[in-house]
Amino acid sequence: MTSYLILHGWQNHRPEGHWQHWLADRLTGLGHQVTYPQLPDADDPELDVWLGELARHLPGQQVVLAHSLSAVLWLHAAARALPGLGDVDRVLLVAPPSGSVLSRHPEVAAFAPPASDFTLPGPTRLVAGEDDPYCPEGARTLFAEPLGIPCDILPGAAHLDLDAGYGPWPAVLDWCLDPNQRLTPA
Secondary structure, three states: EEEEEEEOOOOOOOOOOOOHHHHHHHHHHHOEEOOOOOOOOOOOOOOOHHHHHHHOOOOOOEEEEEEEEHHHHHHHHOOOOOOOHHOOOEEEEEEEOHHHHHHOOOOOOOHOOOOOOOOOOOOEEEEEEEEOOOOOOOHHHHHHHHHHHOOOEEEEOOOHHHHHHOOOHHHHHHHHHHOOOOOOOO
């Protein structure tokens, strides 16, 4: 049995159709332990509050999947060396938004990604859409290359959310069960 922590992004109130909800149901059905919390004030989040929630839910987690704003949350946690990060076996960062986009929204401007002058605490992979409107500069250029992590850039996947057709996403379930699996479009 593996324990998974699934973290949502800005304005995400964990809708049932979203791939994260679908994934939580599938992993639970396979007998794994899944924590999929509703983070506080999803429409107007505070970085320090979300970091506190991450620290609260982190103990005992083996795999972390962080979408959108929570992907950047993970980077802030790593830059601050949040205790417990090193205990996680692996992390998947999904569709992190760029600082240029976050800075245009006062509700999330404080989440602008930290400088990439830190080391991630363990194996990390990134997956993003090549046409993500929340990262027009490209996730490979902004995140994967500076952090030295492998990435999968998916054509036509946009922000890997419901609007882009990411309800059921078998490839992310496959990756959860076997980290050697490539992430492919839904």
